[in-house]
Amino acid sequence: MNIAVIGSGYVGLVTGVCLAHIGHTVICVDNNYEKIKRLKLGKVPIYEPGLEELLKKYLKNKRLSFSTSIVDAAKKSTAIFIAVGTPSKKNGEADLTYVENVAGDIARAMDSYKLIVEKSTVPADTGQRIKRTIAMNLPKKFRKGSEVTLDFDVASNPEFLREGCAVHDFMNPDRVVIGVESTKAERLLREIYAPLKPTMVVTDINSAELIKHASNSFLAAKISFINAIAQICDHVGADVLKVAEGMGFDKRIGRKFLDAGIGYGGSCFPKDVDAFIRLSEKSGYHFNLLKEVRSVNEDQKALFVRLIEDKLWIIKDKVIGILGVAFKPDTDDMRNAPAIGIIETLQHEGAKVKVYDPQAMPNAKKVFRDVTYCNDPYALAQGCDCLLLLTEWDEFKKLDFKKIKRVMKHAILFDGRNLYHDQSLKASGFEYYGVGRGMLERKRG
Numbered sequence: 001m002n003i004a005v006i007g008s009g010y011v012g013l014v015t016g017v018c019l020a021h022i023g024h025t026v027i028c029v030d031n032n033y034e035k036i037k038r039l040k041l042g043k044v045p046i047y048e049p050g051l052e053e054l055l056k057k058y059l060k061n062k063r064l065s066f067s068t069s070i071v072d073a074a075k076k077s078t079a080i081f082i083a084v085g086t087p088s089k090k091n092g093e094a095d096l097t098y099v100e101n102v103a104g105d106i107a108r109a110m111d112s113y114k115l116i117v118e119k120s121t122v123p124a125d126t127g128q129r130i131k132r133t134i135a136m137n138l139p140k141k142f143r144k145g146s147e148v149t150l151d152f153d154v155a156s157n158p159e160f161l162r163e164g165c166a167v168h169d170f171m172n173p174d175r176v177v178i179g180v181e182s183t184k185a186e187r188l189l190r191e192i193y194a195p196l197k198p199t200m201v202v203t204d205i206n207s208a209e210l211i212k213h214a215s216n217s218f219l220a221a222k223i224s225f226i227n228a229i230a231q232i233c234d235h236v237g238a239d240v241l242k243v244a245e246g247m248g249f250d251k252r253i254g255r256k257f258l259d260a261g262i263g264y265g266g267s268c269f270p271k272d273v274d275a276f277i278r279l280s281e282k283s284g285y286h287f288n289l290l291k292e293v294r295s296v297n298e299d300q301k302a303l304f305v306r307l308i309e310d311k312l313w314i315i316k317d318k319v320i321g322i323l324g325v326a327f328k329p330d331t332d333d334m335r336n337a338p339a340i341g342i343i344e345t346l347q348h349e350g351a352k353v354k355v356y357d358p359q360a361m362p363n364a365k366k367v368f369r370d371v372t373y374c375n376d377p378y379a380l381a382q383g384c385d386c387l388l389l390l391t392e393w394d395e396f397k398k399l400d401f402k403k404i405k406r407v408m409k410h411a412i413l414f415d416g417r418n419l420y421h422d423q424s425l426k427a428s429g430f431e432y433y434g435v436g437r438g439m440l441e442r443k444r445g
């Protein structure tokens with residue numbers, strides 16, 4: 001099928017490349033000229049394993065192309081996916097400006113049947129608003145008063161991929177959710193995804209939109225739940241890793257997303273939890289459970305800083321080395337990374353911060369001021385009063401801690417992701433603090 005994807009960020013680009021991979025002819029559009037220029041040369045602007053190889057392959061055989069023109073892409077395509085950003089407004093609500101702009105642009109370019117698919121994460125009822133926006137912006141010849149004479153469909157097809165394994169997730173979905181209002185839209189979407197042989201969940205548009213917000217909120221709740229358990233573990237002398245393991249064997253619970261740490265970050269969970277709380281409020285329901293999920297997540301960062309203060313005593317002039325700043329491993333994305341708040345608080349208290357991350361250094365340089373960037377973990381450790389592990393990159397599992405200890409001022413490690421499960425760090429002579437490992441004598445103020 002000829003498909004256009006509008007917005008070539010994390011989701012749009014992965015969607016476009018993977019749709020080409022399963023046999024479609026795809027035009028990816030973005031209004032960022034620099035980005036499109038680089039993509040045309042086969043250069044992926046983000047770090048996402050496996051993406052660049054596929055992109056180069058389908059650029060070469062011309063199943064994939066890039067453009068800055070929505071008009072051009074819309075005219076050539078039957079299905080048009082909207083994958084632009086839906087950031088938070090100040091009050092937490094989803095800002096749908098980009099979605100509205102793109103819907104209007106698509107409408108003005110339409111001259112035949114089109115299926116317009118929401119891929120971006122949006123609140124329930126957005127599909128209906130897109131439909132109205134398209135109807136209002138169609139070329140005059142297709143509007144007779146309030147009547148529309150051109151056939152089109154709007155559908156919802158939320159995306160569940162995770163950054164860092166986005167290509168794998170797109171190609172192996174647990175389910176493909178489609179919210180549709182016509183058999184034609186359903187047929188086209190089934191045809192698009194047929195090569196993946198997925199489990200299809202077919203619903204109305206509002207339910208599909210809600211599935212996405214409910215899924216992200218549930219996953220965020222699972223993380224906050226285990227983080228709350230971690231706090232109790234620290235106070236009663238239990239180990240959250242054992243608790244998560246014991247809970248996870250129950251198939252109704254499952255072990256995934258029970259990793260305690262410094263809280264969830266990224267471009268989606270914080271934003272989508274906020275948006276879902278606002279949507280609920282607007283609809284007259286006060287989603288206090290979700291508000292608590294958000295507040296446990298915020299506490300988690302503050303408690304981690306408090307632990308550091310407790311153990312180092314005075315933060316001013318202490319040299320603190322940060323292992324990892326991306327919001328999770330295998331990505332260079334730093335949007336809402338927990339590392340940002342933690343580092344800024346420590347700097348505010350006068351700490352001298354050094355940073356190393358395997359992929360996120362260029363993005364870190366846009367975020368932090370007065371930070372010393374190091375080329376590897378050993379240069380980072382040089383002269384440090386302590387190390388903080390904030391992103392659990394594989395590379396950090398294999399560090400030579402004896403070598404690291406030799407160059408540090410004090411061998412203290414705060415493990416914000418519980419990467420070091422065993423006793424090996426203590427054996428290397430480190431003072432070690434994880435999250436919820438039951439090894440603290442601190443009091444919650």
Ligand code: NAD
Nearest residue numbers: 007008009010011030031032084085086098120121159163
């Ligand atoms: P992003 O910021 O990486 O990409 C959005 C892109 O849209 C940008 O490149 C921007 O230049 C482009 N854009 C904005 N306005 C445009 C316009 N008028 N015309 C053409 N291009 C335009 O965002 P993202 O992370 O890809 O997220 C996109 C949506 O997908 C969001 O709603 C997000 O919640 C959702 N989502 C993201 C993920 C993820 O892992 N990042 C996963 C699932 C769903």
Ligand code: UGA
Nearest residue numbers: 159160161162163223257258259263264265266268327328
């Ligand atoms: C998340 C969802 O997992 C995807 O299904 C969804 O499509 C996406 O959001 C989205 O809507 O954008 P992503 O943000 O890429 O994907 O990353 P996750 O792997 O979910 O991790 C999110 C955050 O939670 C990270 O900061 C991670 O460190 C943290 N996390 C995750 C924990 O603290 N504990 C866990 O057990 C799992």
